[in-house]
Amino acid sequence: MQVLVVGGGGREHALCWKLAQSPLVKKLYVAPGNAGCAAVAERVAIQPTQIDVLTDFVHSRRIDLTVVGPEVALVGGLVDRLTKLGLKAFGPTKEAARLEGSKSYAKALARTHNIPSPDFRVFQSLPPALTYLERAAHYPLVIKADGLASGKGVRVCSDEAEAKEHLLDCFERGRFGEAGARVVIEDFVKGTEASVLVVTCGKTLLVLEPARDYKTALDGDRGPNTGGMGAVSPASLPPETMTRIEEKILIPTVHAMAREGHPFKGVLYAGLMLTPAGPRLLEYNVRFGDPEAQPTLARLKSDLVPLLLGAVDGSLDQVTPVWDERKAVCVVLTSGGYPGEFKRGFAIHGLEAAAEDPDVRVFHAGTERKGERIVTDGGRVLNVVGLGATVAQARERAYAAVKKIHFEGMHYRTDIGAGL
Ligand SMILES: Nc1ncnc2c1ncn2[C@@H]1O[C@H](COP(=O)(O)OP(=O)(O)O)[C@@H](O)[C@H]1O
Ligand SMILES: [Mg+2]
Numbered sequence: 072m073q074v075l076v077v078g079g080g081g082r083e084h085a086l087c088w089k090l091a092q093s094p095l096v097k098k099l100y101v102a103p104g105n106a107g108c109a110a111v112a113e114r115v116a117i118q119p120t121q122i123d124v125l126t127d128f129v130h131s132r133r134i135d136l137t138v139v140g141p142e143v144a145l146v147g148g149l150v151d152r153l154t155k156l157g158l159k160a161f162g163p164t165k166e167a168a169r170l171e172g173s174k175s176y177a178k179a180l181a182r183t184h185n186i187p188s189p190d191f192r193v194f195q196s197l198p199p200a201l202t203y204l205e206r207a208a209h210y211p212l213v214i215k216a217d218g219l220a221s222g223k224g225v226r227v228c229s230d231e232a233e234a235k236e237h238l239l240d241c242f243e244r245g246r247f248g249e250a251g252a253r254v255v256i257e258d259f260v261k262g263t264e265a266s267v268l269v270v271t272c273g274k275t276l277l278v279l280e281p282a283r284d285y286k287t288a289l290d291g292d293r294g295p296n297t298g299g300m301g302a303v304s305p306a307s308l309p310p311e312t313m314t315r316i317e318e319k320i321l322i323p324t325v326h327a328m329a330r331e332g333h334p335f336k337g338v339l340y341a342g343l344m345l346t347p348a349g350p351r352l353l354e355y356n357v358r359f360g361d362p363e364a365q366p367t368l369a370r371l372k373s374d375l376v377p378l379l380l381g382a383v384d385g386s387l388d389q390v391t392p393v394w395d396e397r398k399a400v401c402v403v404l405t406s407g408g409y410p411g412e413f414k415r416g417f418a419i420h421g422l423e424a425a426a427e428d429p430d431v432r433v434f435h436a437g438t439e440r441k442g443e444r445i446v447t448d449g450g451r452v453l454n455v456v457g458l459g460a461t462v463a464q465a466r467e468r469a470y471a472a473v474k475k476i477h478f479e480g481m482h483y484r485t486d487i488g489a490g491l
Contacts, residue, residue, distance in 0.1 A: 073098040074376075075129060076112065077119050077149070078140030079105050081403075081436035081454040082361035085368040086138055086375075087112045088434065093376045100134070106445045107435025119144040126152045135159060138379060142219060142358055145337075146172035161379045163357050166333040170324075170355040174215050174255045177355050184327040186320055188352040189213075189258040189344075197242040200254060204234050211259040216241050218250025222298055227259065262346035264353075265308060266360065267316050270378060271325055273334035275387040277378070278317060280305035280370075280394065282363035283491070288410060290486045297410045298451055301487030302401045303462060304366035305394075308345075316343065316350050324355070336382050362454050365434050366399035369456045400465040400488040401456045402473050406437070407480025409450035417447045417479040425455065425472040430465075432456045433472065447478055462491040 074096050076086050084107045090096050091111035099112040102125060108114060117124050119141045126149070129137050137153055139145055139162040148165035162168075169176045181188040194200035214237045216224030224247050228234040241251035268279045283306035288294035308316075320341055328335040340356035359367075368375070373393040381387035406413035419438065422445060426433045434456065437449015453476065457469030466488040473483060 072096060072135035072376075073100070073132065075100040075102060075115075075134045075137045076104070076108075076140065077102050077125060077137060077144050079103045079108070079119075080140065080361050081434045081451065082359055082364040083140045084108050084434040084436070085365045085454075086140065086359075088432070089368045089371060089375045090138070093374045095374065095376045100132075102128070105435045105448070106438040106440045107433070109440065120147065122147045122149050122152060125149055126156070129153055129158055130156055136161065136376070136379065136383070138162075140358060140361075142168065142171050142356065145357055146219060150337075159380070159383045161383055162337040163335050164333065167328055167335045168357045169333075170328070170335070170339070171357040172219060173217050173253075174354065175217050175253055178255055178257070180324070180327055180331070181352055184323050186323050186327070186352055187349060189260045191255050191257040193217075194254045194256065195252070197238060200238050200242070200256065201235070203256060204231055204238075208234065208256075209258075210234075213257040213259055214238065214241075215255040215257060216247040216251040217253035217255060218247065220247040220250045222296065223247070224250060260344045260346050260351050262344045262351070265306075265343050265345055265350075266340055266363070267308075267313070267321065267343065268338055268340045268360070268363075269321050269325075270338055270382050270387065271335060272382045272385040272387040273325065273329055273336050274385060276317070276321055276325060277387055277390070277392070278313065278321070279367060281308055282306055282360070282367055284360065284363050285484060285487055288405075288482075288484075290484050295410055297405070299360070299362045300403045300405070300484045302363045302366050303488045303491055304363070304370055304399045304401075306491070312345065312350065316341065320350060320352050362401050362403055362451075365432075365454045366401040366456050369399045369401075369432050369458060370395040370397065395458065397458045397460055398462045398465045399456055399458050400462060400469045401454050402469050402483055402487050403436070403451050404453040404455065404473065404476065404481055404483045406447055406450050406452055407482055409482070413450055414480070415446070415448050416441070418444045419447060419452070419476065419478045421475040421477055424475040428468060428472060430458045430468050431472040433476075452478065452481070462488045
């Protein structure tokens with residue numbers, strides 16, 4: 072079959088790398104991909120936001136399966152368009168993708184269906200939100216821009232001044248565009264964060280082993296929040312916690328979506344706070360996480376295609392994925408300055424040497440080919456994954472490979488997987 076992967080980050084390189092190994096895949100395309108994807112897939116110069124162009128491409132080339140990485144393409148309705156044409160696409164429809172595309176939608180669904188999630192109110196303009204702060208607020212509280220904001224729309228506010236600042240960013244300064252025209256103010260809950268992912272066809276749920284991610288730029292969870300600086304797979308939770316998450320949050324969500332007339336297919340990712348009173352839902356994502364997908368896919372031993380097709384066709388009950396027993400540690404190499412401003416176009420050295428170890432995978436994220444050279448082309452540049460019998464060994468392998476790579480301004484955390 073012919074397969075298209077939509078997206079161009081480390082997650083999509085890992086998807087391409089895994090799909091290319093499937094005996095079922097005869098031809099693999101990626102739109103737009105990156106320099107690393109080019110080794111296993113044909114790159115097509117279409118962005119994930121170009122829904123019409125993507126639809127035409129899939130239709131005219133008779134692509135048998137489209138695998139959508141980024142949320143923008145899902146919220147933009149790519150899967151609906153393809154499905155209408157009788158083409159198979161992995162991921163939720165536009166309506167189902169609202170679980171990620173609108174935080175107020177997700178919160179309302181949780182409230183209606185008794186899915187445990189912090190209490191909240193929704194505001195559509197500044198004055199009532201300010202009135203709420205003056206009259207009823209307890210700090211800390213959490214203010215969330217409703218729509219997609221690339222991980223920047225949420226602020227945990229410790230006092231009124233901070234809360235006002237974020238409300239102004241949303242309603243007055245338009246910092247998040249349309250995504251900030253509606254705001255959720257949510258009660259703060261304390262605990263340990265975890266994310267649990269399932270692949271689902273809308274009926275059967277297949278829970279994936281959880282990964283642990285590292286969000287802040289600097290060691291010791293210091294510095295600004297980023298799109299992700301590393302991940303470890305698996306990061307197992309106690310079985311009774313997993314059961315509780317499945318029974319109280321994941322299954323009710325999939326049922327609720329079906330009952331609301333928007334059956335959910337694809338990856339459902341629950342962002343959770345494990346509180347003393349039990350797990351609480353903070354948010355949903357509707358696709359694989361990046362970089363958590365990289366160490367997770369590096370550990371998938373069985374073919375990825377039947378798993379994806381099982382979700383699309385509604386036959387997930389027939390699929391049993393097989394995982395590598397080993398642990399995987401993923402270290403993200405970033406451009407100097409990220410998540411703030413950074414420069415692009417620096418030559419990357421040592422990629423081949425780093426990939427020599429058979430227990431290391433080097434996935435590209437923000438890279439481009441420029442003549443003979445591979446250069447940096449994004450904030451998150453490379454994802455180096457090490458596999459090992461223990462997290463310590465996986466960590467050692469990953470960092471040994473990282474030390475062979477160099478580009479100007481290269482930055483990474485040195486504590487990914489430490490102490491696990
Ligand atoms: N109700 C809450 N209580 C405490 N912390 C929260 C709460 N909601 C969100 N957070 C914190 O803010 C982060 C981002 O919020 P989240 O809802 O996951 O939005 P996004 O990933 O879209 O930025 C979470 O990972 C968590 O650390
Ligand atoms: Mg989140």
